Amino acid sequence: MKIAIPAEDKSMDKNVYVSFGRAPYFLLYDTKTKECEYLDNSAVLNQGGAGIRAAQVIADNGVKALITPRCGENAEKVLSSAQVFIYKSIDGTIKENIDAFCAEKLSLLTDIHPGFHGNEQK
Amino acid sequence: MEMSKNKKVFAVLSGKGGTGKTLLSVNLSAVCNESVYIDCDVEEPNGHLFFKPANVYEEEVTVKIPTLNSNLCTGCRKCADLCNFSAIAIVNKKPLIFEEVCHSCGGCVLLCEAKALYEKDKAIGKVQSGTSDNVTVKTGILNTGEASGIPIIKKLLKDILKSNKITFIDCPPGSACIVMESIKDADYCILVAEPTIFGSHNLKMIYELVKLFNKPCGVVLNKCIDADNPSERFCNENNIKIIGKIPFDTELGTLNSDAEIASRKSEKYQEMFSSMLEKIIKETDA
Numbered sequence: 001m002k003i004a005i006p007a008e009d010k011s012m013d014k015n016v017y018v019s020f021g022r023a024p025y026f027l028l029y030d031t032k033t034k035e036c037e038y039l040d041n042s043a044v045l046n047q048g049g050a051g052i053r054a055a056q057v058i059a060d061n062g063v064k065a066l067i068t069p070r071c072g073e074n075a076e077k078v079l080s081s082a083q084v085f086i087y088k089s090i091d092g093t094i095k096e097n098i099d100a101f102c103a104e105k106l107s108l109l110t111d112i113h114p115g116f117h118g119n120e121q122k
Numbered sequence: 123m124e125m126s127k128n129k130k131v132f133a134v135l136s137g138k139g140g141t142g143k144t145l146l147s148v149n150l151s152a153v154c155n156e157s158v159y160i161d162c163d164v165e166e167p168n169g170h171l172f173f174k175p176a177n178v179y180e181e182e183v184t185v186k187i188p189t190l191n192s193n194l195c196t197g198c199r200k201c202a203d204l205c206n207f208s209a210i211a212i213v214n215k216k217p218l219i220f221e222e223v224c225h226s227c228g229g230c231v232l233l234c235e236a237k238a239l240y241e242k243d244k245a246i247g248k249v250q251s252g253t254s255d256n257v258t259v260k261t262g263i264l265n266t267g268e269a270s271g272i273p274i275i276k277k278l279l280k281d282i283l284k285s286n287k288i289t290f291i292d293c294p295p296g297s298a299c300i301v302m303e304s305i306k307d308a309d310y311c312i313l314v315a316e317p318t319i320f321g322s323h324n325l326k327m328i329y330e331l332v333k334l335f336n337k338p339c340g341v342v343l344n345k346c347i348d349a350d351n352p353s354e355r356f357c358n359e360n361n362i363k364i365i366g367k368i369p370f371d372t373e374l375g376t377l378n379s380d381a382e383i384a385s386r387k388s389e390k391y392q393e394m395f396s397s398m399l400e401k402i403i404k405e406t407d408a
Binding site: 043046047048049050052053055056059074077078081082 | 202205207208209211212213214218220223
């Protein structure tokens with residue numbers, strides 16, 4: 001199963017990026033083959049609609065689960081239409097989050113925020 | 123005052139809210155024999171609170187939004203690839219349209235070979251027109267949550283150049299696109315400024331904007347007290363005409379907070395705003 005995680009750097013030892021749409025990279029990880037791949041997030045500089053574009057990339061790559069600290073409502077709409085489950089990340093590195101996901105210790109993200117719409121918080 | 127040869131359009135702007143754009147444009151409109159007041163501050167129009175216009179006529183403002191006929195869609199993605207604002211995502215080979223992100227460019231509909239996308243009207247607000255004695259009062263109102271008030275301003279100002287009355291445009295605060303749209307057809311810009319360092323910074327921003335648009339301009343210094351005025355200094359340093367000074371006084375503040383038009387209530391303010399009007403008309407005749 002393919003999962004995705006927003007990443008600040010191309011390293012699994014770094015923490016999960018604080019938001020989804022504006023993350024510099026997405027780590028795509030295959031839980032079966034343990035293969036991983038980093039995608040540049042082309043939406044990072046988008047004036048608006050970053051969450052939608054980022055969600056599109058996730059959906060297009062056949063991802064089944066996204067692990068993120070938060071997610072806006074537009075991105076959520078794309079992801080849920082594409083049957084991508086959204087899990088809430090835990091404090092810690094990307095690696096620790098992948099391990100927690102594989103051990104079924106992560107819960108689904110329920111507090112979808114209304115989006116920052118140009119007022120992205122750093 | 124005799125106004126027959128003046129059908130000029132004046133835009134009143136300021137770098138931030140609460141500087142006195144509405145106070146000034148409402149009162150300048152009120153001291154004319156006949157005038158049009160247009161409230162372009164569509165996110166929070168308040169000129170109508172002073173004028174309390176009668177015989178109000180209202181029109182809805184709409185924009186075009188793409189709509190999907192799912193049966194015709196081939197899932198080619200051209201619409202989503204085109205959209206600069208990511209207002210369209212493709213999920214399960216069908217477009218998912220985000221109306222509030224759409225900027226109504228119409229590109230996706232033009233590009234759709236299968237004709238699966240068509241345009242529908244979406245209401246984003248309204249314009250009102252009424253009268254208050256000698257003043258025609260026009261107000262733009264943007265619905266809460268809408269991204270851009272520009273279509274409303276376009277509608278408000280559509281026939282502005284055909285008007286045979288002196289016109290005052292009460293602009294939105296700041297110097298963004300929505301202000302540019304508001305001053306585009308103005309003959310003269312009146313910049314309102316507060317007597318603080320922050321106020322002079324805001325003045326500089328809009329001064330640069332009107333210069334960019336090659337608009338002649340003058341400044342009205344509001345909330346003046348007997349002390350150093352950084353905005354006045356800025357005007358003097360840059361050779362900007364000072365049209366007038368409005369004192370920071372309790373009587374004016376009270377009238378204004380009671381939603382009264384000061385120049386209609388008091389001879390003193392009637393004279394003050396009339397003399398400013400005379401000056402700006404002289405400026406534009408010169």
